[in-house]
Amino acid sequence: MLKIIHGENLVASRKKLTELIDEAKKKNQEVSSLEAEKLDRAKLEAALLSESLFGNEKLLIIESLYSLPKSKKKDEFIDLISSASIELILWEKKLLTKTNLKKFGNDFENYEFKVSSKLWTFLDQLSANKNNKKALLKIFRESIESDDAEFVFLMLARQIRLLIQIKENHPPKIAPFMMGKLNSQARTFSLEKLLELHQQLYQIDQKQKQSTGLLSLASELDLFLFNM
Numbered sequence: 001m002l003k004i005i006h007g008e009n010l011v012a013s014r015k016k017l018t019e020l021i022d023e024a025k026k027k028n029q030e031v032s033s034l035e036a037e038k039l040d041r042a043k044l045e046a047a048l049l050s051e052s053l054f055g056n057e058k059l060l061i062i063e064s065l066y067s068l069p070k071s072k073k074k075d076e077f078i079d080l081i082s083s084a085s086i087e088l089i090l091w092e093k094k095l096l097t098k099t100n101l102k103k104f105g106n107d108f109e110n111y112e113f114k115v116s117s118k119l120w121t122f123l124d125q126l127s128a129n130k131n132n133k134k135a136l137l138k139i140f141r142e143s144i145e146s147d148d149a150e151f152v153f154l155m156l157a158r159q160i161r162l163l164i165q166i167k168e169n170h171p172p173k174i175a176p177f178m179m180g181k182l183n184s185q186a187r188t189f190s191l192e193k194l195l196e197l198h199q200q201l202y203q204i205d206q207k208q209k210q211s212t213g214l215l216s217l218a219s220e221l222d223l224f225l226f227n228m
Contacts, residue, residue, distance in 0.1 A: 002081070002104060006066075006092035007113030011151035016111050017061070017091055024059040029087070033061040036068050041076055048084045061089045066096060078103050115155070116146040123159045124181060127188045133226070140225055149218040156221070157201050160194060167191040200224060 003020065005013050024031050034047060039062075047060055062081070068074045081088060082104050095114060122139045125132065143152050165172050166186040171179065204220045207213035213220060 002088045002108035004090045004108055005111045006096045008095060008115045009113040009151055010093060011148045013113040020089060029057045029059045031059045035063050036065040044077060044080055048080060059087045063091045065090055066092050119143045119147050123155060126159060128193055129188055137225055144218050153217060153221060160198050163189060164194045167194060
């Protein structure tokens with residue numbers, strides 16, 4: 001059985017991958033993982049055809065197949081995976097299209113992890129304007145309910161880094177419509193304020209990793225936004 005895990009919500013997709021690996025280990029399956037960029041046809045064929053050393057069922061995980069450039073090699077990999085008889089998991093850091101998925105037929109389990117619209121709205125509403133604070137906190141709390149607090153934190157930190165790049169005249173390579181939004185958003189902050197916010201997020205991250213904070217990550221972020 002083929003399972004495909006994909007989508008930009010990397011925290012949720014990684015949790016799902018870990019859950020499936022744990023399930024496989026409980027069934028005494030031999031688990032192995034390969035990165036697509038390090039594969040060639042011979043290595044993939046060997047991984048797909050080889051039996052477990054101790055005769056156990058095998059689970060093979062292949063990461064970032066669709067990060068490979070369009071090529072004959074990539075098409076060959078897809079054909080080999082589609083016809084494989086062992087248990088397989090494809091993990092992708094981006095959302096696959098229906099056309100991508102169609103190449104694997106209909107006999108697979110599809111786990112899709114999108115970024116919620118509420119989280120995108122929250123990121124778009126980030127502003128140094130204090131009059132916006134009530135609305136910002138409301139949409140943040142709604143985002144926490146639909147997305148993992150850890151993922152909201154990662155996306156918030158990413159947004160602050162993008163705004164810093166713009167203020168420093170090193171614009172990121174993103175779609176033009178997104179750049180327009182970011183330019184407007186950047187005008188509501190000074191570079192000094194953005195660097196200060198970035199440092200505060202770093203401190204929150206360290207407290208969470210070292211378990212030295214008294215607050216949950218969601219509460220830390222709530223306080224961060226309230227004081228922003």
